[in-house]
Each structure stands twice: as C-alpha cells, then as structure tokens.
Amino acid sequence: MPNSVFIIGHKNPDTDSICAAIGYAYLKNALGTGVNYIPKKAGELNKETRYVLDRFGVQEPETISDVGAQLMDIEYRQLEGVDGHISLKKAWEIMLERDVVTLPVIAKTGKLEGVIVNGDIAYSYMDVYDNSILSRARTQFSNIISTLSGRLVTGNPHAYFVKGSVVIASNNREDLKEDINRDDLVIVGNITARQLICIEAGCSCLVVCGASSVDPEVEKAAIDHQVVLITTEYDTFTVARLIHQSMPIRQFMQKEDIISFELDDYVDDVREVMKTVRHRDFPILDENRHYIGMVSRRLLLNMQKKKVILVDHNEKSQAVDGIDQAEVLEIIDHHRLGSLETVSPILFRNQPLGSTATIVSLMFKERGVQIPKEIAGVLCSAILSDTLMFRSPTCTPIDEERARELAKIAGVDVTELATSMFEAGSDFKDRTAEQIFHQDYKIFTSGDTKFGVAQVSSVSKGQLNSIKGEIRKYMDSVLNSSDLNAVFVMLTDILNESTELLFVGGEADKIIADAFRMPVAADSYILDGVVSRKKQLIPPIMESLQE
Template sequence: MPNTVYIIGHKNPDSDSVCAAVAYAYLKNATSNNGTIYEAKKAGQLNEETRYVLERFNIQEPETVMDVGAQLTDIEYRRLEPVDGHISLKKAWELMLERDVATLPVVGKTGKLEGVIVNGDIAYSYMDIYDNSILSRARTQYSNIIGTLNGNLVTGNPHAYFVKGQVVIASSNREDLMDDINVDDLAIVGNITARQAICIEAGCSCLVVCGASHVEPEIIRLAEEHQCVLITTEYDTFTVARLIHQSMPIRQFMQKDDIVSFELDDYVDDVREIMKSVRHRDFPILDENRHYVGMVSRRLLLNMQKKQVILVDHNEKSQAVDGLDQAEVLEIIDHHRLGSLETVSPIYFRNQPVGSTATIVSMMYEEKGVEIPKHIAGVLCSAIISDTLMFRSPTCTPVDEAKARMLADIAGVDVVELATSMFEAGSDFKDKTPDQIFHTDYKIFNSGDINFGVAQVSSISKGQLNSIKDGIKSYMGTLKDSSDLDAVFCMLTDILNQSTELLFVGDDADKIIADAFRLPVSDDSYILEGVVSRKKQLIPPIMESLQE
C-alpha cells in the first residue's frame, strides 16, 4: 500500500487553513516521486464562507479528521485465517501449533465472528470432562471422528452427526455386552468379530474397530443392515479412548459471549487500556459490519505505524488536531507566531510574516516550477482575501496583495466580486445557533498558566453582528463554566468599518483587555477601532499584558 500523508489545518478551520491544505496537497502530489500520496483533511466543520469557496471552484470538501492518533488500521495486525466451528478440537490444536498461535477466530459462512477458541479451552475439554455423553450433545460429525482417529470409513455417511447415546468401550464379557450397550451408543471395540457383531445387534449407531484396517464382510453387511456407521483405525483401544473426545467440534467449547474484540478504527491507546484488564493474548479485529478481518496482540501494538501529517496555518498544540502526540509531524507551513508545538526530530518548518498561509503556498508553486491550475488559483486567492479581509488587515503585506491579484487573473475572477460574495456567504447567520457561529473561527491560546480562547466573527453588516451579540455572550459564559479556560473573548469584526467589538467573560478578562489596550475597565464590551486582526492586533497585546 502506498504511504499516505495528511495535510491538515487547525481546529475550527477557516478558509486559509482548508484552502492551503487543498493547494499544498496538490503541489506535493505533483512533485512527489516516491509513491507517497498527500491528502488534504480538515479538523472540523466548514464555515459558510469556506463552503462557498470550495463549491465555487468545484473542489470536493476534504474529509474531517478529528484525531490522528494511531489506530489498529495503522499496525501490521495478523491476518490469521479463521476456522469453522465444526472442526475438531484436535484439528484446532494442530492449527495452533502450525501457526504458532494460542487463539483461533471462529467465523460463520457470512464472515461474521461467531466465537474464539484458545488453547486453554482445548486443555479444559481434555482434562475436566468426565461425561461420556458429551460427544453426542456436542453433535460431533463422523468426519471429525474419522480424522481424529486417523481412521477409515467402512459404512455410513461421514457428514452425518453423532447426536444420541454415550461413548462405550466394549470390554465386558460377551454375556454382559448386550446389557452394556444401548441403542444409539458409540461403541469402541477391539478386532474381535464376535464382539463387533454383538455391538451392532445391540443397536449402536457407530462402531469404532481398533487395531484394524479392515473387518470381515459379515460385519460390513450387518452394519449396513442396521444403518451403523462403521469406522476402522489402527490405533489401539487405549489411544482411541484417549483421543475420541478431541473429535468434538470447537463450537462446543469456544467462547461465544462477551468476546473482547476491536474495530479497525479503534485507537491504539484505547485498545491498550482494554487489554490490560483481559488475560487473553490475542483479540479479533472486526470491520464496520462486524466481519472478521484479523487478530491483534499486545506484542503487535509495539509495531504500529504512526500517521504522518503536515500542519498548515498553525503551530500551536492547543489548535492542532487531537492525537498529534501519537503522529509524526513532517512539515509545518504557517504565518503565525511560534507556538508550543514540539517534534521528536527535525522537520521542514516554513514560517513567514505574511497575511495568509495561502500566500506562502503560492510562492512554493513558483519555487517548484509547478503551474497553478485554475481551480487551485481560485481557492488560494480566496484564502488570501479571507485572511487579509480583502487587504484591509494590518497583517496584509504587499506580497499578499500581489499574489492574490495574480491568482485572480489565473482563476479568471474579479477580486472585489469574489471578496463580496465570500463575506456575504460568511455573514449569513440565519438558522445558526450561537455556538455554531462562535466556533466558526475559534482558537485557544496560553501564556504561562493562563489559558484563554478567542473567537472571531466577521461581517460586512454591523446590524448582523448586533443581532447575534446577546446569544454569543450567553454562550461564552456557558463555555467558560464547562472548560478549564480562564477567559473567553469574541471579536465581532465589522469588515467595512474596520473595527471590532470585543466581548469577554472571565474573572480578570476585563482587566486584561483594559491593560492591553490602555482603556478604562468596562463591564460590557470594548470597542477597538482599527482592530480587525486577531493574530497581529489582539493576541500580541494580550500576551504582553499577561506576561507583565
């Protein structure tokens, strides 16, 4: 299977994080020569602006990946061939020795798991069973008996089942033998013709003749006349008596209830925790339809292959997809401040002080000599427009605007029309709950022991922002109470007027902002004229205030 690398942006994705991932995946696939496949993913639901952009340029929405932790599908699990529940205990034991396993999965004709048999179950059947009628209660197939005893079928149907009676060794004297054997019993007898005839005439349903490879014609005729299954084996009577219980089907002893199994998309950490409380060594893996696919053991978990990821538009661990500690980060392409993310080994890390990650990606196309397709140019241009608020944001550089206009020419779009359409789509709050609006663009930051979240809701209409203000403020209080955050902020940004009303909750949230912007303390909200960038105009003053 080819190696797959995920290219993924931050949680609560915005247009830049999604569009940069899509464009960078295209570039990496165009320049890769080692067979690796690069796939764009997203770490949350799309906002309306981003959805509009993808639909406008006919790009399929990336799959959502909320966790990149190692899963069972990432390990070399054992594709152990399953067995049928009708095979004998002896056959199961031989398969365990041959395959060097202690557990066999038992699967039905539909492919679904019916049970598991472990070597301890076979030991139990051999050591602790003293019931001479269990062979019939287990509905043992005559073919199992023949195989277990290395025998030969003389008369009868090998596919029939021994379903009544007991297992009896015909060792009594001839006078008492008729009384010892009941109708439907399975009789084990030596190579003595007279005793064989007595057993058949007594009504046994199966006769096992020991120490013989053939019997007299008269015995064969008598067995056929009484519809008795006649089996010969060269094993002596003691060996036959010792082995015959091993002919029972494994379904009689396999574990059918409370089977501990896993699915391919289960995470390795969760699997380890469950394995700690169970004594078994091997566990079945099932697919989403509960069909058996393989076996996993504690030892195999050591050989897991970590998911490989490239992060775009962020380098803060708090903003990254869950399970990143269990993944291998190959690259980071970003335009934000250096965050808290650490890697085990050196990686390619490109961080430039521009207004959009899409700007950096478009530069890389030029550096690699790869022509930018029309649809890729469209999403890159849209991402730059979104992150720079159509070049109004203080984070915007001349490079951003130049790249955006170049990309607009390639895509055949008008920058002003595209920006207006995007912002209108993103400002449509109809049919959305306050928490959905809040999480459209929400990030978590930390400074020392202080953790705080900042959302940004942008609109080209001040009236639209006012209409959602109360609902957003109420939700922020709920979020603060249900999390370990010290403060929660929300920027209600008016794009056209280039100003932000900053909402806040938290014991010292008001003082943090008052100190950061040298404003009088407010108990409601702060109007920040000219502030439209969370990255460049809001977060740095807050960080300085907290550090002081």
C-alpha cells in the first residue's frame, strides 16, 4: 500500500501491544503528515483484548503474518495482454513497440491462456519447413491480409484457412494444375492466365503478388468458385518469406507449465523460482488466474520495502515474520533492549514504565493532541492489563496517573474496568490448551540458551488449576517441536499476587532454582509476589544464565 506505514506489536499479542498500536496510529494520523498509519496485529486476539475492543467500539486491526517484501511492493509492468488470434508479425511489432521480449496471451475472460516470447517467433521463421502449417494453425485470412499489407478483393476476411498447403505457382502453365490441390493457398504473380488456372484447380485462397487489382474476369471466377482473393504490392519472394508470419500466435505460444506468480507472493520466494529458469519475464495473476501484469528479475531490484513501526517489543524473535526485509521506522517499547537491528538510525523511545500504552498517552500529551473517548478507553485498558491494575512491580506512579486520567476521558471506573477485563481473559471455556498457551507467549535468548515463557493470568486460583494438566501436556509438544532448551508457563493469580511456574526441558528446573535461590523442584515452583514476567521472572533467569 503506497505511502502507508504499519504499526504492529509482537507475536501472540496481548492487550498492550494491540491497544498501543491502535492508539499510536491514531496519534500519527492526527498529526497530519500525509502518511497513512495503519494498526496491525501479528496474531489472534485473546479474550481480554477482544473484550476491550468490543467494549469501546474500536475496530480490530487486520492480521499480518509477514512483512517481507511482496510483488505488490514493486512497480511491476502492467503490460497489456494480447489475443491469441493475432499474427506472429503483429506480436513482433508489439514487442518492438513496447520494448519487451514476452507477451501474455489473454482470453476474453481475462484469464491467462499462454505466453509467447521472441524466441517462439524466431522458431516459427527459422525451423518450420512444413507448407501445411498455415492451415493446421487455422490462420485467419485477415491476418494474411494484414501481414502482406494486402487488399481483399473477394471472400470473407474473418474466415480461416483450415485445409491445404501453401503453394507458389511457379511452374509452366501446362503443369500448374498438377501442382495445386483442392483448398490450397496459392501465391501467384500478376499474370491473368495463371490466376485463372489456379482458381479452376480448386484453390481456396489466391494471393496475387505485385498488383493492387486483378482482371475483372479473375475476380468473377474467384466469386464463382468462392475463392478468397487477395492482392499485394509485395513481390513473390517477399510474400513467400512473410506469409508464415501471418499465423496466429496461439500456434507457438507456451500453454503448459507456465511459471506465474501472485501479488501476495514474497519477493525472496519469487527470486528463488526465477533462478531455476531462463525466462526474463513472468506473468502475475490474481487468485482467479486473471492476468494482472508482468514481472522480471530487473524489476525486483526496484522493490519498496514495507515500512513498519514496532510497539511493545524490540526482540527479533518476538517480531512479525519478515522483519529483516522491512524498513523499521520507529520502536516504542518499555522492555529491555533486545536483538533487533536496523539499517539506519531510527526513533527509538524506550522508557522503564509498566505499559507501552503509557508511553503512547504521554506522546499525545506532548504533541497537544486530544485523546478521543474510545482511544482513551483502550489505552487505559492496556495500562491496567500490563500492570495488573497497579499490582505489578513494573507499575510506576506515571502509569497509575495516566491510567486514571484516561479513565476520566473514557468515562469508566478503573476497578470495574480491570475486573471485567480480567474476568473476560480468565474465561477458559471453549478454549484449547494451545490457544490459552499462545495468548501471551514470548521467546528469549541468553547465550546458547533459548527458552519460551507463556503467562496465563486469572482472578481465580480455581480456574488456573482447572487448566494446569492440559497446559503441562501442551508444553511438552512445544518443546519437542522446536529448538528451545526450556519452556515455562506462569499461572498468575492476580488477586493473590502469586505465580505457579510450570516448566519442561532438561535444565529448566535448575535454571529456576539457580535464579531464585530455591531447592530444585520436581513439578512446579510457587513464586509468591511474582506477577511480572518482564521485571520479576526474566531478569533473574538472564542473570543466572549469564553467570
């Protein structure tokens, strides 16, 4: 999308990443820079976030799974397609006029029928020695007239030459009749007697060379015998050389195994396919196989990277796929510095606050932009979610101040909103262990150790216990199907401000025991007072691994 920037949070998005993207997109658009800022999401919404968006009437962002460059991001050639009935000569002229070597052949329905390249035309001229190929190709007489710059004297120009061979009437008059079979196309000089002999011999088409008109007797004979009569100023040699170029391109175009692409194909994938073939140009089709345009290797050099702003993360492992191929313009975050790298300097705002939404609300204030009621509602919800209604140690006075100010604008009670959100997020009915696990899951790396941490929060200890068995089973499948060394799940009791930490992986138990100076557990760890993954769980683990 030209002149657009995607604002997007991390994979497995939580309320903060979604609402921060929505709020920051509104702010950027309100500043009127002429750029269209669009909030996106890198995964499915959890129940808490869906409740928030529904409550405040805010549209759910579209999902984007990969920000890598696609064919839609390049200036592909919108080359007009041609009809399969046009002559080889006409196709050649179009190639020269448009400075291309490939033409897409399009049906009346708009679907791709084939492609013809200049090599196909060369083949028809250099390697075809069959004098009946004109009829087998079902050549239209109008093509012959056009190719020879001729004039139709008698007959239907829209009819087809479908039977017989191409014959040059060069023999003496006595033997001429034996050279011509019924339905042949005969090329003859401007000699009336010869022309009459050819018509009487049963030819279906007579091309008279070196003439613009014929004797009335010849014209009458052609009408009587239903012969298509064409005159041309070209001499016999030129006509014999050109007439094969009147054949329709469908006779020589490639119809099978055509390599084509779609607009949503990724450039890296397209480039790999192009390496395997010698073609220079390839058709682009839509999902219904309708022709859109042409792409070449050279055009891939002109691709425009997608422009993105990242919120609530700065780790490559948490970013949407294809981030290396995108142009990152800004990062707005409240986490530790991660592994993401950029080609050039960018705006990177990182503050030790409890929520990215807090930072976004501060930017509204700094820019003097009034916050609408619905945007205030989602930003307030995000702060309450990330700070567990001010219970998390990540919460700062600034977070609480901004949340309460946003609640006034949105016309909501902080306690009621937080309780309703947490209850919605704690409703595990009709949800699989996989869905619950991935609603808030992140991957971290320290040296050679790579581990994943999911957090499931609830206002009810009983709800957490009801899903513990299924979650533990699913953790094993995550570990076995990945390159992770360990997988952890935080079952966080919001009201009691404690977490039961489940773990799988060869060294997972020792990692936690070392990090929290506790005896090695066999089943799980009870971490009283621990409710924040970012501030209370990850730092001790990282320090332990680095030691």
